[in-house]
Amino acid sequence: MSTLVAYYSRAGQNYGNGGIIDLPRGNTEVLAEAIANELGAPLFKIDTVKPYPADYYATTDQAKRELRENARPAIKEPLPNMEGVDTIVLGYPNWWGTVPMAVKTFLDAVDLSGVTIAPSAPTRVAALVAALATCVAPTLQRA
Numbered sequence: 001m002s003t004l005v006a007y008y009s010r011a012g013q014n015y016g017n018g019g020i021i022d023l024p025r026g027n028t029e030v031l032a033e034a035i036a037n038e039l040g041a042p043l044f045k046i047d048t049v050k051p052y053p054a055d056y057y058a059t060t061d062q063a064k065r066e067l068r069e070n071a072r073p074a075i076k077e078p079l080p081n082m083e084g085v086d087t088i089v090l091g092y093p094n095w096w097g098t099v100p101m102a103v104k105t106f107l108d109a110v111d112l113s114g115v116t117i118a119p120s121a122p123t124r125v126a127a128l129v130a131a132l133a134t135c136v137a138p139t140l141q142r143a
């Protein structure tokens with residue numbers, strides 16, 4: 001059995017150090033790659049078919065709309081091969097107190113039967129737990 005590290009992360013304009021900064025690579029991506037290297041695990045990037053705007057505030061507006069609408073933005077294929085995978089280390093940023101909706105698209109699309117999800121996010125623990133509650137708990141109920 002094996003572990004897969006899957007993550008969503010957005011490079012470009014973000015909020016940091018009290019203002020707008022331009023990230024060449026997303027924070028979650030840096031974290032996910034470090035975890036995958038440490039574990040010797042394959043890495044899967046959850047990427048939307050339609051990119052988010054470069055502008056930070058345009059992205060937060062769009063993300064808020066998607067959250068309200070419970071949207072499932074299309075993600076790029078191919079999806080990872082889940083054969084033999086028993087653990088997913090799931091990396092995501094905190095977007096409006098929960099996961100980016102593309103993470104839900106991913107969780108809907110892959111076969112999670114018997115899979116343990118270990119969340120990993122560059123955020124405070126409370127936000128991480130809140131995100132987990134809205135995302136993984138429904139998944140576990142379905143299993």
Ligand SMILES: Cc1cc2nc3c(=O)[nH]c(=O)nc-3n(C[C@H](O)[C@H](O)[C@H](O)COP(=O)(O)O)c2cc1C
Nearest residue numbers: 009010026027028029059060063093094095096097
């Ligand atoms: C659309 C959007 C919504 C966000 N919402 C929150 C939030 O509710 N709370 C928070 O602490 N940070 C929020 N942030 C900040 C991100 O969680 C933070 O910058 C994170 O490190 C970004 O990870 P990434 O670089 O991997 O995409 C938000 C950022 C974006 C782009």
